[in-house]
Amino acid sequence: MGKIRIGIMGYGNLGRGVELAIRQNPDTELVAVFTRRNPADLKIKTEGVPVIAADKAAEMKDKIDVLILCGGSATDLGVQGPEYAKYFNTIDSFDTHAKIPQYFANVDKSAKDNGHVSIISVGWDPGLFSLNRLYAESILPDGENYTFWGKGVSQGHSDAIRRIKGVAGAIQYTIPIEEAMDRVRSGENPELSVREKHTRECFVVAEDGADKAEIERQIKTMPNYFDEYDTVVHFISAEELREKHGKMAHGGFVIRSGKTLGGNNHIIEYSLKLDSNPEFTSSVLVAYARAAFRLSQKGDMGAKTVFDIAPALLSPKSGEEIRGSLL
C-alpha cells in the first residue's frame, strides 16, 4: 500500500511541526507545502518537495490524500476550512470555541457536497483535552470537569500586552494554581473562581523612557484578559526576553471528580507537559490525518471532530496488533 500523501497549508510554527511529524510516521509522506508568501522565498526542510502558491492548491487535488491546514483560527481557518474541504480531506486546529458550531456547519456542507472528510478542532485543547472531558463525563455522570492550563505561553495575552503604549516586547505565562488542583483531586468538587484557578505572569520589555508603573497598571486592569486574575509583571531587557523566553512549552490538566451511588469518589486525571506546543499539536494533527484518510477510503464524508473518531483509526498498526500489544 502507498503512503498517505499529505499537504501542508501554511508554513509557520505549526506547518513546520507537521513537516517534522510526517518524518516520524513512515506510513505518511509530505507531497507539497502551500504558502501565501512568494514560494521562491520559502525554504523548507524536506528535499524534493515543492513549495506552491496557496491559490494554486486546487490543482494538486488528485495528488494529496489529506491537506493539513496550519493557519490560525482568528483570520485564516474560517475561510480556508470550507474552501479547501471542496478539494481535499482536511485537518485543522480551529479553536475559537464560540464559533465552532457555525464553522462545523460550514465545513460539513462543503465536505459533504464534495465527498471529503474534514476533521476540525484537532490538537490538545480543543482535542485531547476535549476527549478526556467527554470520556470522564460519560463514565462518571455525577461529577465535575476541571481544566487547568499551563504552565505555558498564551499568545493572545502576550499580544494584548504588546499593544500597550510603551511596550517593546512581552510574553505572558498562564500558571495553574497548585492549591486549586489539590482541592479538586481531594474530591471536594470546589466551585473555583477564575482567580482561584490560574495566575498570570508577564515578562515585559519597556521602551526607553516609558512609564513602567502605568504599563503595569494597564496590564493588571485590562478587562477580560487580566482584571479577573492575580497578575505579576516583571520588567526585563530585550536580551533576556529573547534568551530566556523563546521556548514554546505548554501543558495542562483535565481532572474529573465524580461519585458513584455506593457513595464512593473517583478521580480521573489527564495531563500534558509539552516542551514544544506547536510540535506536539502537529503530531496530533498527523495522527488524525491518518484517520481522515481511512474514513475517506471507506466512503465516509462530512465534518467530524475528535469525538467522532474511533481511536484505532489513529494508529498505523492493525486491529490485531493493537489488541495484542496495547489492550
Added chain:
Amino acid sequence: MGKIRIGIMGYGNLGRGVELAIRQNPDTELVAVFTRRNPADLKIKTEGVPVIAADKAAEMKDKIDVLILCGGSATDLGVQGPEYAKYFNTIDSFDTHAKIPQYFANVDKSAKDNGHVSIISVGWDPGLFSLNRLYAESILPDGENYTFWGKGVSQGHSDAIRRIKGVAGAIQYTIPIEEAMDRVRSGENPELSVREKHTRECFVVAEDGADKAEIERQIKTMPNYFDEYDTVVHFISAEELREKHGKMAHGGFVIRSGKTLGGNNHIIEYSLKLDSNPEFTSSVLVAYARAAFRLSQKGDMGAKTVFDIAPALLSPKSGEEIRGSLL
C-alpha cells in the same frame, strides 16, 4: 425514544455496581438480573426487576438491548462471551491478556453469525488505560509507554497468599514506586525492572500455631507472584483484616514520554484514583453498553474493543451538545 434496556448476567461486586450505574444514567434501565444461584435466594436493590435463572436468559432476548456480563475471566467469560453473543448485544470485562485474541475471535464469530455487537475487555485496564496507551503512542511514535498500578488490591495475589498452609486470611496491595514514576516524568525513558516499578504489601492472618516465618518465606519466594518484587509482609488479626482492609480502592497511571524531531520532549499522563474499583469499572461498562446499543441500531455487528468505539457514542448527549459543551 425508549430507554436502553439492560440485563445483568451475574450479581457479584461488578453486577451490583452495574445496577447502581444504571440509576445514574437516565437513558438506561435495568430489565433483568440473571444468576446461576437460585433466583429466589437473590435480593437485588431495584424494585420490580425480575431475577431469572441464567439458563433461561435466551428467553429474554427480545426484551433486552444489551446484556452486561459481570462474570470473571478465569472461568466464566470464556464460555459466556460467545454463548450470550448469540442472543444479545454484550459488554464484558475479559482481562486475561494472553487469551484476548482467541476470545475476540470466538465472540466475533458468534456475534456476526447472529447480528449482534459485543464489546469485549471493557473497564479501566484493559479499557481506559488501553485507550490512553493507544492515543499516546499514535501521537508520539518515538517514545515509551509506562503503566503503573495501584495503590490497590490485587485479587490474584491475595488469593495466592490464601492458598499457603497456615494462612487464614490475606490481602495484597500493589504499590507503584514514586521514584520510578518521577524518572519517567522527567523524560529520561528509563528501562525499569519489575522490582523497580512496584512493591507488594501483604496483610496476613495466620492460623493459631502457624509458622509465621515460614509463611513469610513462602510468600516472598513465590515464583511469578512475588519473587521478582520487594515484598513486605505484616501479620495482623482477623478483626483488623476485616475492619481496615475491606475497601476495594484501586487506581494507577499510564505515562508516555516521547520526543518530536525538533528535539523536544513531551509527557502525557493519565491516572485514576478509585475509591471503589468495581463501582468505577461498572460505570465504564454502562457507558459502553450505550455505544453497543447505538452501533447495533445502525446495523453494525461483531466483536469490538474500546479501540473501535468513537468517543461520542459513550455520551447520552447529541453531537451538537458535546461540540458545544466539551470541545
